[in-house]
Amino acid sequence: MTIKDLIDLAPAYALKTLDERQDADFTAALDRAPRHIQALVWDVITRTLAGIEGTLPAVQRALALRPRTLGLVAAAIAGEKIGEPQTAGASPIVGRIQPPRRTVNPLWRAAAIGCAAAAVLMGVVWVQMRQEYAALDNVFTSNMLSEKFQRDFGDAFESRLFSASTKFVQFAAGDAAAPGKAVLIIGEGGSAQLLCRDLPKNAAGYQLAVVDSQGRVERVLSTFRGGEQRAVVSVDGLPDLAGARLAILPVGEDKALLTSTNA
Amino acid sequence: MAASPENQAVDMALMQGVARGDAEAIQRLYDRFSSLVYRMAYQVLPSRDDAEDAVQEVFVRLWRTAGRYDPSRAALVTWVMLITRRFLVDRLRRARSALKPAVLDEKITVPAPEHEVIASQDKRERFKGLMSKIDRLPALQKTVVTRAYLNGQTLRQIGEELNTPLGTIKSALSRALVRLRETETEGMAT
Numbered sequence: 001m002t003i004k005d006l007i008d009l010a011p012a013y014a015l016k017t018l019d020e021r022q023d024a025d026f027t028a029a030l031d032r033a034p035r036h037i038q039a040l041v042w043d044v045i046t047r048t049l050a051g052i053e054g055t056l057p058a059v060q061r062a063l064a065l066r067p068r069t070l071g072l073v074a075a076a077i078a079g080e081k082i083g084e085p086q087t088a089g090a091s092p093i094v095g096r097i098q099p100p101r102r103t104v105n106p107l108w109r110a111a112a113i114g115c116a117a118a119a120v121l122m123g124v125v126w127v128q129m130r131q132e133y134a135a136l137d138n139v140f141t142s143n144m145l146s147e148k149f150q151r152d153f154g155d156a157f158e159s160r161l162f163s164a165s166t167k168f169v170q171f172a173a174g175d176a177a178a179p180g181k182a183v184l185i186i187g188e189g190g191s192a193q194l195l196c197r198d199l200p201k202n203a204a205g206y207q208l209a210v211v212d213s214q215g216r217v218e219r220v221l222s223t224f225r226g227g228e229q230r231a232v233v234s235v236d237g238l239p240d241l242a243g244a245r246l247a248i249l250p251v252g253e254d255k256a257l258l259t260s261t262n263a
Numbered sequence: 264m265a266a267s268p269e270n271q272a273v274d275m276a277l278m279q280g281v282a283r284g285d286a287e288a289i290q291r292l293y294d295r296f297s298s299l300v301y302r303m304a305y306q307v308l309p310s311r312d313d314a315e316d317a318v319q320e321v322f323v324r325l326w327r328t329a330g331r332y333d334p335s336r337a338a339l340v341t342w343v344m345l346i347t348r349r350f351l352v353d354r355l356r357r358a359r360s361a362l363k364p365a366v367l368d369e370k371i372t373v374p375a376p377e378h379e380v381i382a383s384q385d386k387r388e389r390f391k392g393l394m395s396k397i398d399r400l401p402a403l404q405k406t407v408v409t410r411a412y413l414n415g416q417t418l419r420q421i422g423e424e425l426n427t428p429l430g431t432i433k434s435a436l437s438r439a440l441v442r443l444r445e446t447e448t449e450g451m452a453t
Contacts, residue, residue, distance in 0.1 A: 008433065008437070009433070011436060011437050011440050012411075012418055012433060012436060012437075014345065014348070015348060015352075015411060015412055015436075016348055016349045016352040016353075016415070017352075017411040017412075017415075017416070017417050017418050017436065018417060018418065019417040019418075019419050019420075022419075038336060039336070042336045042337045042341070045337065045341060045345065046337055046338065046341045047444070048440055049341055049344040049345065049348070050341075050444075051440055051443055051444040052303075052344075052412070052443075053299070053344070055306070055393040055396060055443065056299075056302040056303060056306055056393075057302055057305055057306055057393075058302075059301070059302060059305050060298070061297060061298060061301035061314075061315070061318065062315065065297070065301070065315050065318060065319075066293060066297070068315075068319060069293060069297065069318055069319045069322050070286070070289060070290060070293060070322075072319045072320075072322070072323060073289050073322050073323055073326050074286065074289075076323045076326065076327075077284040077326065
């Protein structure tokens with residue numbers, strides 16, 4: 001590519017109207033060009049882009065976009081730092097997934113779910129201590145951890161996970177040595193996410209159910225696959241679970257693998 | 264066109280902070296450029312929701328590319344606009360692979376359903392300023408700049424579709440951009 005080509009194609013490069021190969025050739029040629037030629041080309045690029053600035057519509061972005069954007073960037077940075085992939089595929093998602101909300105970026109949504117699953121995987125679930133959960137004295141809490149969540153995952157993650165209206169139900173095995181841990185995060189409108197890790201393989205899957213004081217199933221809330229190292233299960237239309245005892249049982253069995261430690 | 268040495272130092276420090284993932288630097292970058300990025304996205308994408316999605320992803324891309332920013336080449340605003348434009352065109356092209364593009368220079372002959380009428384009103388709002396300028400261009404320049412700028416088509420694609428040599432398309436785009444800039448200057452002068 002000649003110097004003339006570089007200068008001639010600079011407006012098309014600025015608007016990304018070159019095809020992929022031409023675009024790559026232009027970039028490589030620009031990098032190789034002498035400094036004073038680079039300056040000329042960048043001058044054309046600058047003038048081209050400055051020209052379109054005057055044609056932009058006079059619209060205002062929503063204020064809520066700021067925390068969402070900063071949260072997404074923070075999640076991307078956190079994901080890179082902990083080596084977690086930023087896609088939903090990183091965390092096997094079982095069961096019905098809620099339809100995406102247009103106001104939340106899909107990348108952010110995937111990152112948030114991935115980070116939440118990662119948190120359970122690490123065995124650390126920061127639970128907001130509120131009056132109704134005062135009995136949760138066995139849950140690990142610390143200011144340091146909450147600050148780490150905020151730093152790594154951003155305000156948007158914090159507002160989602162630590163909203164005052166969000167309820168948390170912690171599950172534990174009767175036998176401390178038994179595998180499997182889970183937490184149910186219940187948001188507004190009865191929609192919830194069940195985060196599980198290390199459930200043993202079970203071909204028939206698992207049930208999230210309301211059980212009575214004897215451990216008998218009263219009502220099945222959701223059925224999902226198990227056997228993954230970790231899983232995030234979306235559950236919609238939950239009834240009011242105040243005072244209810246919940247359990248996770250293998251389908252076809254009546255003995256709970258995990259039971260709620262709070263209600 | 265590079266910024267003054269003082270501004271270069273400020274912009275370099277800012278982008279170094281962004282590259283490190285410094286939250287305060289990223290907030291400053293957002294506060295300085297989010298309006299520009301949003302307006303660019305809103306102009307070419309189908310809806311405000313799409314524009315908001317794009318803003319979020321552009322800022323992730325700005326973080327990822329921050330380490331490559333060289334203030335001696337271009338001002339930070341140029342860099343941000345370049346990254347934004349490239350992201351938007353990628354997105355337009357991905358969408359076009361699934362959907363027929365809304366080609367602005369085509370006449371709509373079928374009555375549009377209500378939601379499409381609303382969408383076209385929204386489109387008019389977005390394109391009002393730009394189209395008033397584009398309408399003053401000669402026919403070929405108008406077609407090329409519309410397809411290249413608003414639809415994200417490559418010059419080669421436009422040339423093939425219009426059965427016109429690539430050089431002619433390239434010149435039409437360059438001349439159109441110059442005329443748009445001149446129109447802008449005239450508008451400011453009056």
